[in-house]
Amino acid sequence: xxxxxxxxxxxxxxxxxxxxxxxxxxxxxxxxxxxxxxxxxxxxxxxxxxxxxxxxxxxxxxxxxxxxxxxxxxxxxxxxxxxxxxxxxxxxxxxxxxxxxxxxxxxxxxxxxxxxxxxxxxxxxxxxxxxxxxxxxxxxxxxxxxxxxxxxxxxxxxxxxxxxxxxxxxxxxxxxxxxxxxxxxxxxxxxxxxxxxxxxxxxxxxxxxxxxxxxxxxxxxxxxxxxxxxxxxxxxxxxxxxxxxxxxxxxxxxxxxxxxxxxxxxxxxxxxxxxxxxxxxxxxxxxxxxxxxxxxxxxxxxxxxxxxxxxxxxxx
Amino acid sequence: xxxxxxxxxxxxxxxxxxxxxxxxxxxxxxxxxxxxxxxxxxxxxxxxxxxxxxxxxxxxxxxxxxxxxxxxxxxxxxxxxxxxxxxxxxxxxxxxxxxxxxxxxxxxxxxxxxxxxxxxxxxxxxxxxxxxxxxxxxxxxxxxxxxxxxxxxxxxxxxxxxxxxxxxxxxxxxxxxxxxxxxxxxxxxxxxxxxxxxxxxxxxxxxxxxxxxxxxxxxxxxxxxxxxxxxxxxxxxxxxxxxxxxxx
Numbered sequence: 001x002x003x004x005x006x007x008x009x010x011x012x013x014x015x016x017x018x019x020x021x022x023x024x025x026x027x028x029x030x031x032x033x034x035x036x037x038x039x040x041x042x043x044x045x046x047x048x049x050x051x052x053x054x055x056x057x058x059x060x061x062x063x064x065x066x067x068x069x070x071x072x073x074x075x076x077x078x079x080x081x082x083x084x085x086x087x088x089x090x091x092x093x094x095x096x097x098x099x100x101x102x103x104x105x106x107x108x109x110x111x112x113x114x115x116x117x118x119x120x121x122x123x124x125x126x127x128x129x130x131x132x133x134x135x136x137x138x139x140x141x142x143x144x145x146x147x148x149x150x151x152x153x154x155x156x157x158x159x160x161x162x163x164x165x166x167x168x169x170x171x172x173x174x175x176x177x178x179x180x181x182x183x184x185x186x187x188x189x190x191x192x193x194x195x196x197x198x199x200x201x202x203x204x205x206x207x208x209x210x211x212x213x214x215x216x217x218x219x220x221x222x223x224x225x226x227x228x229x230x231x232x233x234x235x236x237x238x239x240x241x242x243x244x245x246x247x248x249x250x251x252x253x254x255x256x257x258x259x260x261x262x263x264x265x266x267x268x269x270x271x272x273x274x275x276x277x278x279x280x281x282x283x284x285x286x287x288x289x290x291x292x293x294x295x296x297x298x299x300x301x302x303x304x305x306x307x308x309x310x311x312x313x314x315x316x
Numbered sequence: 317x318x319x320x321x322x323x324x325x326x327x328x329x330x331x332x333x334x335x336x337x338x339x340x341x342x343x344x345x346x347x348x349x350x351x352x353x354x355x356x357x358x359x360x361x362x363x364x365x366x367x368x369x370x371x372x373x374x375x376x377x378x379x380x381x382x383x384x385x386x387x388x389x390x391x392x393x394x395x396x397x398x399x400x401x402x403x404x405x406x407x408x409x410x411x412x413x414x415x416x417x418x419x420x421x422x423x424x425x426x427x428x429x430x431x432x433x434x435x436x437x438x439x440x441x442x443x444x445x446x447x448x449x450x451x452x453x454x455x456x457x458x459x460x461x462x463x464x465x466x467x468x469x470x471x472x473x474x475x476x477x478x479x480x481x482x483x484x485x486x487x488x489x490x491x492x493x494x495x496x497x498x499x500x501x502x503x504x505x506x507x508x509x510x511x512x513x514x515x516x517x518x519x520x521x522x523x524x525x526x527x528x529x530x531x532x533x534x535x536x537x538x539x540x541x542x543x544x545x546x547x548x549x550x551x552x553x554x555x556x557x558x559x560x561x562x563x564x
Contacts, residue, residue, distance in 0.1 A: 048408045052562045073410040080408075084401030088333040100322040101409045145405070 001026045001153055001183045002047065007056035009042050016042040018207035029179045031198035032187040039207040040187040041081060044157050048078035061152055074103060077151040081158050083142030087131030091122060091141055094130060095148055102149035116144040120174065136167035154178065156186040160193060172196050191303060205307040218302050226268035227295045230278050233260040234287035242281050248272040261290065320415045327423025340385055344431050351377045352438045373460035373531035382471060383500060387492035389427060390475025393420045395485045413558045421476045421551060428468050455533035463530030466543040467523055471496045473550035480557035
């Protein structure tokens with residue numbers, strides 16, 4: 001569906017996208033992840049034919065975004081950041097205008113508009129003036145506009161930006177529902193969003209793709225070792241020495257204290273599980289144990305280890 | 317072509333969705349109503365003949381209205397899309413730059429034509445109530461309207477270009493006002509220039525004398541060609557300005 005090869009975009013004095021190559025197959029839902037200013041929006045703008053690339057090529061559905069720009073634009077639904085709309089128009093008016101603009105026939109127009117309104121939860125909002133709608137509703141109108149010509153590919157730039165938590169969940173659910181019929185590329189700097197809706201993640205940092213994999217696989221690859229957390233009530237020194245003596249345990253670090261309870265962070269060797277041994281040790285010594293769990297790397301940690309910055313942090 | 321009509325309709329409708337259109341209309345009709353009153357007054361004074369239409373189409377009021385209306389009608393065409401970001405949704409729809417510029421321009425021009433329609437009543441009123449058999453000749457009247465259309469079309473195209481280049485509405489309006497103002501005053505050098513050659517050269521671009529000619533019923537092809545080609549040039553430049561984001 002999308003094929004990007006050696007794509008580079010330079011603005012005066014800065015390289016926004018630097019030799020990026022990736023492919024997206026039909027039917028995929030791909031999250032485009034990066035800190036603010038990493039080059040997400042620029043890449044999406046090139047794909048949606050708004051900006052030309054400095055060098056390299058990008059193809060959407062087999063058409064080059066520069067040479068066959070009109071063909072590409074007929075096949076994509078692009079939602080720019082912040083869902084820009086005409087505030088003085090009514091929702092129905094706007095959607096009908098956009099449908100006609102994107103080549104939906106007059107006969108099909110009314111039906112298509114009704115359909116996308118139903119799907120985006122705008123059933124009763126048709127007569128309302130866009131300028132008076134809340135942020136969440138405006139985002140839905142933007143999404144409805146994306147869908148109105150039934151495009152093969154949806155390109156969504158930060159679709160949940162500025163929404164309240166309930167709206168975020170609604171929009172994510174909508175995207176998940178859309179994934180059954182469309183290929184979706186969405187950008188975000190919110191990590192849980194990627195885990196919630198995407199089957200594949202592209203991580204971009206300073207204009208370069210640094211990782212491309214499923215969220216689970218990324219976690220697997222970056223797992224340095226098995227980390228377990230336990231809370232045991234017992235003499236601290238003894239517990240610690242006991243834990244350190246277990247097979248496969250690399251290191252033990254005592255953590256916070258809560259009355260008689262103390263938390264220990266245990267690093268195990270790669271691919272091992274130290275939890276049964278920890279349980280047995282506690283049982284053998286008669287130490288009460290109230291927590292024992294394995295900790296997985298979160299996407300946040302993966303992100304930091306790949307990009308060297310925390311998500312949402314501005315690039316220096 | 318289909319989506320060109322869609323865009324053009326939207327642009328024209330957009331005027332009526334904002335209060336500005338009504339403000340311009342009221343201003344326009346007030347000033348021309350006053351012009352008409354002056355004209356009736358002149359007719360009462362004595363037979364003025366063909367110069368009657370010059371009261372309407374060649375007066376100071378005509379120029380004030382045109383010089384103010386053109387920037388106001390065109391300033392938001394592109395700047396608003398740029399500030400709200402809708403330029404991005406617009407240009408990522410399957411439309412061409414030429415289509416967008418022409419739709420916006422023709423939307424503005426259509427509104428401008430609509431502004432003039434009520435003034436047709438003036439001719440009808442004169443016919444109905446004047447004791448003279450022919451208080452206004454058809455020729456000067458048609459000439460006057462043609463002149464107003466040509467000059468208006470050119471001024472609006474300057475406005476479209478300014479809006480495509482500028483970042484903010486006010487910038488676009490000021491730039492347009494300055495540009496058409498300079499063009500307007502260039503014509504006056506015909507009266508000030510010392511040498512014969514310079515006087516002739518300035519007379520060619522004197523909008524004031526063009527309009528006085530048109531309102532006498534004299535349709536010279538030279539000013540027609542001048543305004544049509546200048547309009548085309550402005551629109552061509554506007555298309556390039558909209559395309560400019562592709563060169564950055």
